[in-house]
Amino acid sequence: MHLHQLQQARPASRELALFEDSILALYLGQVAARIFGLGAVCHLCEGDSFTFGGPQTLNIVLDGVLVSEQGWQGPGCHVTGDNTRYAVKGDKAVVWVLDRSGEAWKGAAGRPMHVALDNALKAAARALTAATPAEELPDPETLSDVDHPQIRRQAARLRRTTHAATAEAIFLFVQAMPYRFGNWQERASETLARGNGMCTTKANLQVTLMRAAGLEAGFVEMPMSMSVLGKLMPAAWLAMMRPTVRHYFGAVKLGGRWHAADSSYNDDSMGIYLENFPDYAHLLPARLSDGQPYSPTAEKNDMDPFDIQVVPHLNAEMSKKSRFSPAQFEALNTRLDRAQGSWRNWVEEDHPDLGAGLRIVS
Known part of the structure; x- marks a missing residue:
């Protein structure tokens, strides 16, 4: 110096x-x-x-x-x-x-x-x-721990009289959790206990709860521009990010059709987006029903939220090691934490x- x-x-x-x-x-x-x-x-x-x-x-x-x-x-x-x-x-x-x-x-x-x-x-x-995650991370094959007692208990609390109503209740339960960047090699039961997550961990929890409630559910990958995701980050981090990232979210089959059901962002974090993209104000409040999927990313990409490729798990993606440390994730979270x-x-x-x-x- x-x-x-x-x-x-x-x-x-x-x-x-x-x-x-x-x-x-x-x-x-x-x-x-x-x-x-x-x-x-x-x-x-x-x-x-x-x-x-x-x-x-x-x-x-x-x-x-x-x-x-x-x-x-x-x-x-x-x-x-x-x-x-x-x-x-x-x-x-x-x-x-x-x-x-x-x-x-x-x-x-x-x-x-x-x-x-x-x-x-x-x-x-x-x-x-x-x-900070545990030193020994879970086997990726165990991330959707559908038989965990707390997962079963929460799925039972959210079960309604119809599949569509159950899907909506689970979607809104996970959607209401704060969005935070962090470790993504985490079991669904651990995300449930933590009470917050990022796109992968919230999707994993949502899909696991839906399966525990008897619904057919899976995962979707979709590209997202950093000009969108970057709105959630402190400005100094943007220069270090790739121009496009992969975004993951859950999907559920209702009435014989796959519905995009992206519970990643709660209303407060979506509010940050709307400061920059006011034309998407109709995306709040979040909602999901038979014939009405929910995917802000699909809408931003001009994609059909029914025309999605659904996969059964994200094990390969969620087993990858992050280039960020827990302290760096905490720094990435300051804008989100302040808003939420x-x-x-x-x-x-x-x-x-x-x-x-x-x-x-x-």
């Missing part, structure tokens, strides 16, 4: 907008901008290197990617200094640095700021723990004391 690259952070800046997309800013709430102003911003170029200093240094990657022998850090991730040396991958990177041994932090911040930051770090750690209120799971609901720092008024 070169000294001329380190600049005192300014509250009104593009860097502040990037900071507010970070994991820590999500949990800092109202005090995020004030704490941002107590740090400094380092602009790095291709060929530069950066050392995350000692344990009193807190670093947040705002833009770009930094790589080391231990792995890589992407936008929104925070790292306590451990003297690891990173190199810039690509043409630039931006890092926010807070020296907690410096006078700016000791004096101007005062105890409320220290408490707020400590609480945010604890809440972020709890979220990371909750999002998911962050409160680790702040106010479980530990009300961790929310104290969020309510500091300027």
Whole structure:
């Protein structure tokens, strides 16, 4: 790091907008901008290197990617200094640095700021723990665990007098769960217990519940433009994404026809889409019935939601290893968590004391 690259952070800046997309800013709430102003911003170029200093240094990657022998850090991730040396991958990177041994932090911040930051770090750690999968991932052949007691119990609760009504009840139950990026090699019962998921895990849960309820159900793959999916992500991540990704969702056979039944996005996450694509407001509220499939992706792609190729499982896809770590997934989730209120799971609901720092008024 070169000294001329380190600049005192300014509250009104593009860097502040990037900071507010970070994991820590999500949990800092109202005090995020004030704490941002107590740090400094380092602009790095291709060929530069950066050392995350000692344990009193807190670093947040705002833009770009930094790589080391231990792995890589992407936008929104925070790292306590451990003297690891990173190199810039690509043409630039931006890092926010807070020296907690410096006078700016000791004096101007005062105890409320220290408490707020400590609480945010604890809440972020709890979220990371909750999002970290077990070291031994399940066999892909066991992901649709239709005979699990909790799956059977939930399917029984959602069973209605007709197949169509049962399909709708299960679809709406899974659709209401928050959407979160994360590990996708997860059994349906684990997604049920977690209460959130991404397209693959929510589809797996939906199909498993439908099968447990006696319905014929399967999976669909469909291309999705990053110009659509990217609306759910912090802006700094978009440059690292492929232009098109594969989207997966569930399908159910009603009245002898396969119906697309995409439960991926709840109403809050769909609301983010509608901010950018208001012509699709008719997609809320989500609904599914005999003769009425539901697939926002098919509609965006000008595809017939009945003209779908249904497969029995996603075992091969769900067994692939992700290039993202749990911490990187958490950084990807900040915009979604803010829109859906998911962050409160680790702040106010479980530990009300961790929310104290969020309510500091300027």
